[in-house]
Amino acid sequence: MKFSNTLIYWYLQNNRELPWRKSKNPYFIWLSEIMLQQTRVAQGLSYYLKFTEAFPTVFDLAKADESTVLKMWQGLGYYSRARNLHFSAKLIANELNGEFPSTYKEIIKLKGIGDYTASAIASICFNEPTAVVDGNVYRVLSRYFGIFTAINSTAGIKEFKTLAQTLIDEIKPGTYNQAIMDFGALHCKPQNPLCNSCPFSESCIAFEKKLTKELPVKEKKIKVRKRYFNFLVIKTDDNKTILSERKGKGIWQGLYQFPLIESEQIINQEEIIASEKFIDLFPNETTISLFNKKEIIHKLSHQHLYTNFWVVETKKHKKANVSWSKIEDFPVPILIANFLDQFQLKK
DNA sequence: CACGCGTGGGC
């Protein structure tokens, strides 16, 4: 049987019932695709439900403040997705009359949408035969065809996209695209793929040659940077604290945090108090204590953050801009959200 | 265009 037919047949029996699959509304499909970038269905699902309830149309999303969108995105990671989603929602609502672009060529122009997402939306919503290539597709195709070209090399990206495009079902491109991804996620898994019950076991090169574990090939690994974070959790007499938005290019752009003293190594209380930032913030007397007994190691994909939370009690402070009762309104990285949970618990 | 961007789950 044809590759695509086998896949679609498998899909008809094994597909997952997911809320966005009940619709071909490009707004819903778009939302789901952005949320699922580099994210498991199990992690993204509740966010999808929350977003579609709060923002049933692109106009509702466009009307929201960016900080509200980020707050709702809190915990899902890769926050530029939320900022780009919101940017594009405003563009669609205000400049396109709320009408989602209907071709791959137009869809990919939107901020936050690349080749994968444009292909997914164009095929699922508008029946355009544009093949998706995500992590699942790399795995399925590299194994089935026995391709050792690195999936994250320029040559690999091109080779797999071209191959995927030759395999797509021209009649049901959307179904085909979802089928190959579900097949990769549920059957041709990274570890312990279900080769013994596989509809491709007669023709899969990796299965035949016992190369499943070697494929797909991925080049080089990322190096992890170590950073040392000291957050100053301020409690003033009038029950306020200081939060500020992270600007610029690095991690957590648009999210809020406590005043941060970053150091090259682990530093102790004396060094905190002696630091320029601390003196600038607290020229007068304060009480300082370390909240966490052991330093918290927060692991991002490419940074390890060795973190201490220092509770600083002080008199009224002119820079204290946030009431403790309002602190939950601010979008914060999960590292800080977890701290706040612990901190509020102890009170 | 190689790199930076989060978080959580699985083994």
Place this chain on the structure above:
DNA sequence: TGCCCAAGCGT
């Protein structure tokens, strides 16, 4: 435990 992985994209 440490490492890899997960419906990628912007710069």
